Amino acid sequence: MLEFTVLRTDPPRDGYAGSHARRGVLKLNHGVVQTPIFMPVGTYGTVKGVMPRSLREMGAQIILGNxxxxxxxxxxxxxxxxxxxxxxxxxxxxxxxxxxxFQVWSLGAMRKITEEGVHFASPVNGDKLFMSPEVSIQIQTALDSDIVMQLDECTPYWQGDKANGHVTTEAEARQSMEMSLRWARRSQAEFERLGNRNALFGIVQGGMFEHLREESLQALVEMDFPGYAVGGVSVGEPKEAMRRIMAHTPHRLPAHKPRYLMGVGTPEDLVEGVACGVDMFDCVMPTRNARNGTYFTRYGDLKIRNARHKTDPRPIDPSCTCYACAGDSGIPWHAGGRAGFSRAYLHHLDRCGEMLGPMLATIHNLHYYLNLMQEVRDALDAGTFGDYRQRFAAERAQGV
Known part of the structure; x- marks a missing residue:
């Protein structure tokens, strides 16, 4: 089941040019999701370093599995x-x-892609395995995923390594995109054969070529998927190229269906993605960067390993209400609350390799991302997204 309703848009008014941003609600078999939304990534059936209870408390509405x-x-x-x-x-x-x-693509020399599917060696035990569009849908049906993704070929930005390879050509991107379309039809047929009652999304491919994206989009729309994703970004391309595709593709997808930008990205990417018409995001950045000592904040990114934090009594983000920044009270430092954990303590945990450090960092980063999306939804509800977008950029540029 999937029902999607657009509640509000961001039209031009009073000299404001408007954007493609929209506020919506997505109903799925296991609950309701308010959009725009960020989805934490739980690769092995867990979001690393965070208990499910904490995810619920910080407002996670939907998560990913791999x-x-x-x-x-x-x-x-x-x-x-x-x-x-x-x-x-x-x-x-x-x-x-x-x-x-994406995972099959990332195996590199360990896999062979054919029209039928992908032959590869298991990275766990070396067994010879085969994944096809049908097998992917069978697996996801067994998982009972609320949103199932078609199997596609993730078109890389580089063919081979940078030293000996080359940037993907238009011909290579077309060949990959057209095979993904054939796999989309096979995925859809298997989904229907199995009687899966969840929702299947098609994935737009085409590399960094707008006209190929347009062809992929039109063909997928004719297949009438319940929702659509934009794939093949965050695969090694320059930021400018990713932003160009993000500005081109999402808003051209059907307005009455949800739009998902896969694997993106930074806080700036999320806000700009919303302006481009994206409803759903996922990325490993908030959890992966947390494990490497980087905290996302309203005022920029903070690297806790820097020596200047060794004696700093302030929380990571004085405006944040997460457990790491505000403790059990939930009252931010800026509002007179007492810091949950100081930068000095978090610096100490990181230097000592204590697991509490990345756990607190993950709580903070996911809270920041989820709260960012709540602020975006609030701004769209209030008709002030344009002002919010400017304020967000200015605050992030301040630095911590």
Missing amino acids: TFHLWMRPGLDVIRAFGGLHAFEQWERPILTDSGG
């Missing part, structure tokens, strides 16, 4: 015994699973 990795471990027999991924990982809210295409 088809490829869950197929490898623990395997479908285990997950089927629990009735699906929701019960297995104790998450009762919606789950989106990727198709496994």
Whole structure:
């Protein structure tokens, strides 16, 4: 089941040019999602370093699971015994699973892509395995994902390594895009054959070529998927190229269906993505960067490993209400609250390799991303998204 309703848009008014931003609500089998939304990534059936209870408390409405990795471990027999991924990982809210295409692509020399699918060696035990559009849909059906993604070929920006390879040509991007379209039809046929009652999204490909994106988009729209994603970004291309495709493609997708930009990105990418018409985002940045000592804040990014934080009594973000910044009170430092954990303490944890450090960093970063999306939704509800967009950029440029 999928029902999507656009509640508000961001039209021109009083000298303001407007944008493609929209406020919506997405109804799925396991719950309702307010959009625009950021979806935390839970590769192996868990968002690293965060308990499901904490995710719920910080406002996570939908999370991701990884088809490829869950197929490898623990395997479908285990997950089927629990009735699906929701019960297995104790998450009762919606789950989106990727198709496994990106992970297969990232195996490099360990895989061989053909029209039928992908032959590869398991990175776990070396077993010879095969993933096709049909197999991907079968796996995701067993997981009982609320949103299922078609298997696509993730078109890389580079062919080979930068020293010996080349930037993907138009001909190579077209060949990849056209195969993804054929795989989309096969994914859709298998989804229908299995009687899956969740929702299947098609994925727009075409590399960094707008006219190929347009062809992919039109063909997928004719297939009438319940929702659409823009794939093949954040695959090594320059930021300018990613922003160019982000500005071109999402708003051209059907207005009455949800739009998902895969694997993006920074806080700036999210806000600009909303302005380009995107409803759904995911990215490993808030969790991965947390494990590397980088905190996202309203006033820029903070690297806790820098020596200047060794004796700093302030919280990471004085305006933040997360547990790491404001403790149990939830009152931010700027409002007179007492800091939950000081920068000095978090610096100490990082230097000592204590696991509490990345746990607190992950809580903070995910809270920041989810709160950012709440602020965007509030601004769209109030008709002030243009002002919010300017204020956000100015605050992020201040530095911490």
